[in-house]
Amino acid sequence: MSSDTRERNSLKTPSLHETISEVAPNSDSIWSKKKIYRSWLLLCYATGPVASMSRTYVPAAIQSIATLVGRTSQGGVCARRGNDCYVKFGTSWVHSTSYVLYLKAISTAVEGVIAILFMGIADYSNYRKILLCGSILFYGLIALPFAGLTDKTYATMTGLSVLYALLNVTDCVYQITEGSYIPLFMRASSPKGETSEEVRRNIILKRGSTVSVMGIVLGNCGGLTALLIGIIISYGRGGPIANGYHNFLLAITIAGCLTVVFSIISAYFIPSVQAKPKPKGEFLLFLSIKRCISLLKNITKYPQAFIYCISWVIWNVSYSNFLSVFVLLFRSTLGIGSSDAEYTVYTFISYIVASLGSLGWMFLYPRTKITIKQWGYGFFFVQVFSNFWGTLGINSKVKIGFKHRWEFWVFEVLFNASGSSLRSMNRAVYSTLLPEGDEAQYFGLEIMLGIATGWIGSLVNATIQDRTNNDRFPFLPNMFLALIALGLYSICDTEKGMRDVEKLVDGDSGSGYDSIESSK
Template sequence: MDLNAPYTRLEDQDSRHCQLDDPQIGKQKNNSSAVQIEVVSGIENDVLLEEVDSSRWNKNKVFFAWLSLCFSTGPTSSMSKVYVPAAVQSFAHALGHQKNSQNQCAARGDNCYVTFGGFDVQYTSYVLYLKALYTALEGLVAILVMTCADYSNYRRTMLAISVLAFGLLACPFAALYKETTASLISVSVLYCLMLIVETVYQIIEGSYIPVFMIAAGHSPGRDVTAEEPSGKALRRGSRVSALGLIMGNLGGIIALIIGVVITHVSGPSNLSGPRNFMIAITIAGLMTVTVGLISIPFIPNLQGRVLKLDASGSKVRTILKLPFDKLKEVTHDVRNHREVLKYLIAWVLWNISFSNFLSVNALMFRSTLGLNNSSAEYTVWQLMGNVMALLGSLVWMIIYNWQCRRFSDARNVSLIKQSLCILLLFGWFANFWGALGANPDCPVGFKHRWEFWVGLVFFMSTSSALRSIHRVVYSSMLPKGKENQFFGLEIMLGLLTGWTEPLIIAAITNRTGNSRLPYVPNTILFTVAIAFFYSCDITAGMKQVAKR
């Protein structure tokens, strides 16, 4: 990672305007030893003043702060996507019954129903209905966080609270191992809360990504407002983004290794039930809390933008209106940046289909091979998925940066789009392969053990590389000073619209009893996302915001 010497300052864009806005800020500007960052807003010509303690911004501390922060949430994040849904599925299976009877559910297959909201639903659909519910709630939370974070002088505190709360919510799982209705409800509630808190963390972390990218690529005294070749910016961004994902996956791998050890040491899973999963989740939560406490002090605090009161001078009224005003503003910004809008739509659609594939595929792995006798194999399977995700980001970063040295900056921008389109085809094919299995007479379509293993290798490795590309390209096209809003908008749109497909595929699975049928709408969604990605002109988007 190319982290240069101490990150010192950004040249003022309009110091006179800043001083007129707030005399105290102008006074601090002359007397404070802190670094001052001013970014001009794309619409209102407002100045965003952020102060960063210059002693923090040296090569080693930037490296440690960014990577340790990403590592800290990796363990719990992997558990929330891997073991928690599996635990919920196990509870639902243990408490469920076969359709139109009170007979206990069979170890394999989809004929298992559990009570949810006064109705009997298929036990895999139960998990998907939960996903639709928490996704809708996350969207509401995202609106508040994305609009208020820019004005808060306690962004690091918000980041710390979200990281620690994320880990703490995972800690009670070890005590909820008994297969009772109370445990099912408690685990379901904790599952939803964990993912809502993770959304808050992702939004605030997204606002720090451009800051870390700037710190990683500029030497002392250099005017970072000067134009930089697009190829160089993308190379630097690829390293920051990929290494962040690699560290997150590394944290997840360590937690999953612990889960594998627990599962294989504790004896047959048909005797221990979901208890092994629950212990692993609690250990992952403790890891997140511990590493989070170590890494947070190294994260610089950013001073928020000045909150302008309305004509009545009421602060409460201004705060209540703020989410709607900022949502209107960022929507207007997106409409003025067509390439960002196209990429935003594509990224949201891709992320929905990516998340749904992982959910459906993981639940189907256990229901196809048997819940009890596949738990140990499931832990190894998911561990391999995280390893492939880590390797996917790492290999793409190495190959892309190696190729960048051989070509011009313009060619490098084209190269990243080619990488994007090629990698997308692997994900599309994985969904299409699953859709084939919706036909009961088709011999393939995730109906055999080898299909799950091979499919996970290709899907996770390519999807991890795509996540690196998305964050780099999206950041490169955002107007300066509005990164937090735009990253929040991406997450918010994904959550506000993302609940629809989980709800649809849950209803499809519940009505038909065919757990492979959801791959069909997911393949269609993936196809639409590819079309938007292909139509996006990355070079034009970067030029519009002077990042060329």
Template sequence: MDLTGRYGSVEEASRHRQNDDSPANKRTLSQTALVEVISVDDTSVNTESGNPLKEENMNEWNKNQVFLAWLFVCFSTGPTSSMIKVYIPAVIQSLSHALGHQKNSQNKCTPRGDNCYVSFGGTDVQYSSYVLYLKAIYTALEGLIAIFVMAFADYSSCRRTMLAASVIFFGLLACPFAALYKESRASLISVSVLYCLMLIVETVYQIIEGSYVPIFMIAASQKLGQGAPSRESGGVALRRGSKVSALGLIMGNVGGILSLIVGVMITHIGGSSISADYRNYLIAITVAGSMTVLIGLVSVFFIPNIQGRALKIDSSGSKARVFLMLPFIKLKQITEDVWKYKQVMRYVIAWVLWNISFSNFLSVIALMYRSTLGLNSSNAEYTVWQLMGNIVALLGSLLWMLVYNWQCRRFSDAKNVMLIKQSLYILLFFGWFVNFWGALGANPNSVVGFKHRWEFWTGLVLFMSTSSAIRSLNRVVYSSMLPKGKENQFFGLEIMLGLLTGWTEPLIIAAISDRTGNLRLPYVPNTILFTVATVFFYSCDIEAGMRQVAKI
């Protein structure tokens, strides 16, 4: 599985120029320094396989204790991640409702319905749309952060430190929430800023965490290659990848479930008054942040560090300039890589579109649940509803992993690829159907479309169980088609594309619900987006993508 030729076009050209001392060549090197002086030092990677794992470190990554430590890191971020999705948007919605007024009047907002507007950027916006506007604005900023992270992470020899810093900072940002209980403009702004900072830090963590999936897969295939035919390594890597990806998400869900159980206990013990319910959400967020800091701090340092790719810079050029331009250079190179690996390009487009639709669905249904059933009367039930969503998400990932691994052992690599794609189509259908069901509710005369309690409970079960399995599956399939040694870049690309383009969909659905006052209408464009993503998934030849990078 020699992929050293993958890097030949840039590296060899650079080495040839460095060996040529002619004035003409020096001028050429100077002119192209910002693109071609960046090369990989072959001593920093396993030159026989072209991957970032040295031979002596390979067995270390196959040790159970390393895998367990990585799972505990995934577990540690679960509590705070669940707060971002569950309680923090609810807190912002509650604060906006408390500070808002009915449209074209100064009357206080009613407990139910969408006729509630709050000041945002010098104008009044619908109070649920306030959360969606925040998400749209800061999603674009997250995209810029992703560009820098994906550029430097592969060259860094302190990836573990970056992982630890992102996990700990992620938890620390959640800790101040318990002090922000006053229904004031200052509290709303503080919660909004902390929410957006947490989203940005979570992006950094997701890029680094995702890059560990192919590393575990590479270690598994290398171990097999020592005493077994190479043709078997594709199936072994897929099985290992499915376990790493699914169990990582499952542990995150377990952490989220644990924090939500704490939240349910706090909410029910705290009483049913409006102020108590609202403050209990904030206490639960702070508890979750503390859990992330403590568990992450202990577990992350049991993960082996990874030797980064060496960055060689021409001595005649400006190092500061090269470092500043590195993110844009890598963005250009990764764009060229994606164009070369056509199947990866199709899959990453599908994944990005699906992920935008997935995120928008969860944002809208959570806000709509409370506004439909009553902002104050549904607080306690909301915690149980979201807890149930995390539980079925865990079961969805676990069931897919068990069924796929059971089937995967019985067939060839080509058959396994076909199975993974068939399971993807089945899972996508359920997600599309739930979005379509929500779109039916956009018609005011429709009697269904998330207008009744049973629809919210049934819809969340179907959507979360299948979507969680899709998330596991996506990371496995994507990892199986990546060129070795550039995992951070390609996982950063997926997140970056999602963030750079993902702000448009939240902005559109926020504008739609803001202008129309109909929070179900955004399900129409979301269903269309889900359909387009499904078409791209169908167009991707996974087996061809794996063969192109010699992983099957």
């Protein structure tokens, strides 16, 4: 990113960030204050309770009620274990697991439209703070009605489905704005006039890895808080197996209360971000579409940023699809209802493992000679291997492939630890490749592309699972997606991407690295 490596002198045209800093309070010095950083971390924590519920308990609750109201292929009552269970979806019948995946595909498609509109206007709004805090507040409010949806009817299942879709849609708004703050903290750590590799590694990327990791860890801590409440409810409240998912619904509502409270508290402390001046006479809605088009034209200016973004997007689709299938497969393999208490512990441990994975990488990265690129290769290997292991279970004669309890617990550790670390690394590295003043737009690009392709992945997985009646088949396309992401990651030159941003943002008319070196 520009402030990571730029060389300022009086002969150069001031960058946008320098111009804004002269008239706005949100200069680099403010973003270096611990109070501001902690306020942002509190917001990250606020997203955790509902985010953890939307990924674990909400789809599990929908799966549970689908099993209760659904029918087998022969018209009988669905069993708690196995794949023979179908529910109405529009005018047709689909597999109960595919129903959840279809919902995810639909909500992801809607997210794409919102992301396109939002990513183009966030950088022009002086209300980024309100957008961030407001979206998180709304995120919590959506979770509040879940505890009342306990009837075993199709109407209740529809209500749960609508709320699930709203949670997924709101998720993209706060992710765009939350991620756009990372470059601000990284820029504040940049020594003026320094462009060396040592500075990039030991100061800027180290700061970026810390901010990115701690943001994810605090979000996980928020999720752990909600999941701990879920464990207490599941083991303390008890209840018959048929109504066990009611504990999930109550935990979701409590998580919503936590998110609402902490989003309100943190809103008092985090500062606003000075916006870029909006072009005169431009309507923000049209401006968003124009910026989306102009962003694609910048591929020639920032090719490495786009390559890295696409690699991140494809991996994230594979990662998300794996988790969606994995958690549903856990319950259908071990028993829907009878494994609910174990499922609460399982989801709780997954967040601990993810947090420890990110923290471990944050601690080891600046203390080892392993480059950030090499760390990425290691994380990708685990992701690909986890999907490969799932594909082994497609063959009914093979005894492994997520068919035993121990497999779920082992790969929970491997997949979540590596996935959380890779996500932290991606946010830090991507931030160094972004032009100054366009952070929200470029983080929005990552969200938008992920959503634009994510719904296709969810739809493909749902269709494959529905047609084959095999819960493990979706691991096959997921593995290919992870391999494609790895290939793009391998050809991305992040060092060149940092130099491209410095050259173009500072208005250097030279070309390539030589022009930067000559200005030192």
